[in-house]
Amino acid sequence: MPNQDATTLDRCVTDPAYASEQWAFLLEKVTSQDETELEQATEALENCGTVPDAAIKELGRRLQEDLKGLGSQRIYWICTLLGRSGEQSRDFQDRLAAIACDESIELHARERAAWCLGEIGPLLPPVREALRGKIQTSPDRMKRLLQAAVGLLALVLSMGLIVGCDVDPSAIQDSIQQNVPQQNVPLQNGPIAGQSARPTATPPTTGATSSGVPGQFVSTNVAPSNNGAIPQRTQQTILIASFNIQAFGEKKVGDRAMAEKIAAIIRQFDVVGIQEVRAIDQTVIPRLLQYVNAQGAKYDYILGPRLGRSNSKEQYCYIYDTNRLLSSPQASYTVEDNADLLHREPLVARFVTRVPPGYQPFTFSLMNMHTDPDEVKLEMPVMHTVLRGVREYEWATAGEDDVLMMGDLNCEPSKFGPLAQVPGIFWIIQNQPTNTRKTKLYDNIIFDSGLTSEYTGRSGVLDFAAWFGISMEEALTISDHMPVWGEFTLLERPSGASPSVANQPTNGVPFR
Numbered sequence: 001m002p003n004q005d006a007t008t009l010d011r012c013v014t015d016p017a018y019a020s021e022q023w024a025f026l027l028e029k030v031t032s033q034d035e036t037e038l039e040q041a042t043e044a045l046e047n048c049g050t051v052p053d054a055a056i057k058e059l060g061r062r063l064q065e066d067l068k069g070l071g072s073q074r075i076y077w078i079c080t081l082l083g084r085s086g087e088q089s090r091d092f093q094d095r096l097a098a099i100a101c102d103e104s105i106e107l108h109a110r111e112r113a114a115w116c117l118g119e120i121g122p123l124l125p126p127v128r129e130a131l132r133g134k135i136q137t138s139p140d141r142m143k144r145l146l147q148a149a150v151g152l153l154a155l156v157l158s159m160g161l162i163v164g165c166d167v168d169p170s171a172i173q174d175s176i177q178q179n180v181p182q183q184n185v186p187l188q189n190g191p192i193a194g195q196s197a198r199p200t201a202t203p204p205t206t207g208a209t210s211s212g213v214p215g216q217f218v219s220t221n222v223a224p225s226n227n228g229a230i231p232q233r234t235q236q237t238i239l240i241a242s243f244n245i246q247a248f249g250e251k252k253v254g255d256r257a258m259a260e261k262i263a264a265i266i267r268q269f270d271v272v273g274i275q276e277v278r279a280i281d282q283t284v285i286p287r288l289l290q291y292v293n294a295q296g297a298k299y300d301y302i303l304g305p306r307l308g309r310s311n312s313k314e315q316y317c318y319i320y321d322t323n324r325l326l327s328s329p330q331a332s333y334t335v336e337d338n339a340d341l342l343h344r345e346p347l348v349a350r351f352v353t354r355v356p357p358g359y360q361p362f363t364f365s366l367m368n369m370h371t372d373p374d375e376v377k378l379e380m381p382v383m384h385t386v387l388r389g390v391r392e393y394e395w396a397t398a399g400e401d402d403v404l405m406m407g408d409l410n411c412e413p414s415k416f417g418p419l420a421q422v423p424g425i426f427w428i429i430q431n432q433p434t435n436t437r438k439t440k441l442y443d444n445i446i447f448d449s450g451l452t453s454e455y456t457g458r459s460g461v462l463d464f465a466a467w468f469g470i471s472m473e474e475a476l477t478i479s480d481h482m483p484v485w486g487e488f489t490l491l492e493r494p495s496g497a498s499p500s501v502a503n504q505p506t507n508g509v510p511f512r
Contacts, residue, residue: 009037012044014476019048023055023081031073036251039278042312043247045077046373047480050084060092072106073311075099080374083116090120097127101134108309114145123149141340230268230485231458237487238324238353241269242406242443244370244481249279253287261478263291265464269485271320271351273406275370278314285317298322302332304347316347316368326352335390341382343372348390350398353490360492362454365394369407376410384419401495402454405446408481412441424448428459428486436465436480443484451495458487
């Protein structure tokens, strides 16, 4: 990669406003054969927001070019940038409709053209009729996007649902409460004993443990001495965290100083659900574990399959302290999404705390989720059905009622929609920013406050820029998100209203 290109890409990843100005450069790099260039360009395009007004006409002009020469990846991103510009892109609706209806173009690019048409406002009658003619013969997801574009789909609440759920939020609680005992029930024999995943779920084919990874070494980097707002890890509690490490791949794990900082963050918690592992090379997580375990820690990992509709794929990951928790790749599965409602289907994994003989361990299941920032309006209206499907499956197959949803939802709690109406639902981050610039609340951990009484009421956001004493510019090279965390008891507690949750602020207050 030429030095100037590398410098430009590095700045685009950490500076969305600059990336917006460099849209043409990024469109060239999004088809790069260099994995680092591809992932950086994709990340920059995902986060750059709207392009300058002067760029809209040029983007529309490019869609008039030979589409085969343009390529499906550039078509996808041109449609994405035009869709973000809303009504300003209405002059190009004829061409966008032609792309949406052209079956010689790859499906993910046609779907993005249809999405774009739904974002730019009322369509001309000929365009609307052309799209109507494709609805019945299109795959499920394309059908919904076309229906939304022509105004036949006011909300996504009536869509087909993941793992056979209906859309009544109260039914989520009803169906589980009928069978939940007064005392929580642990996984019989624990997940190591080979609890089976849902038969129709897609197994994480890349899942593996880190045992036997060669090359352990001693880090010379000293972790910060001040642990900020994070509670001290005790023998009575565990810390569960969620962290979007923004395009984690070869570039970050290959930078020793950066990898050591990420490892230091991970070591503050007992288990971390990670979003945005982006690497074709499947050794990046084992290599990160070398840093995490360099000073004698014994963390392991569970890695899900590569997911995504474009040429840039993501993986979910869990990294957990084996001295404190039991789990394994065999105790994980990817939620099935036959209706293609989500860009990246969540990864579920089961965990059991290690406790002395005679004590009842806290057993729980984590559901790792990262919404598509451009399709939050499509994904969040069905998120409660995703959660219901996982909760019902976990109860039916493992007797597990403690299901914690975590991740980067790309929206604050006031935009949760039907998810916020589920009886008993509680989110631990209420009014703190979770992005590194401290302007957005996107990341959270969500659970049923009545069932998961193990929550102690302590939670927070790790400001790693202040923790490490580094500049905002340097912090953004690590990630544009900060980890969010919650504290839970090591031992199982009876189900019922948790005083710790009852005393928290009321959910639903918009982030300011």
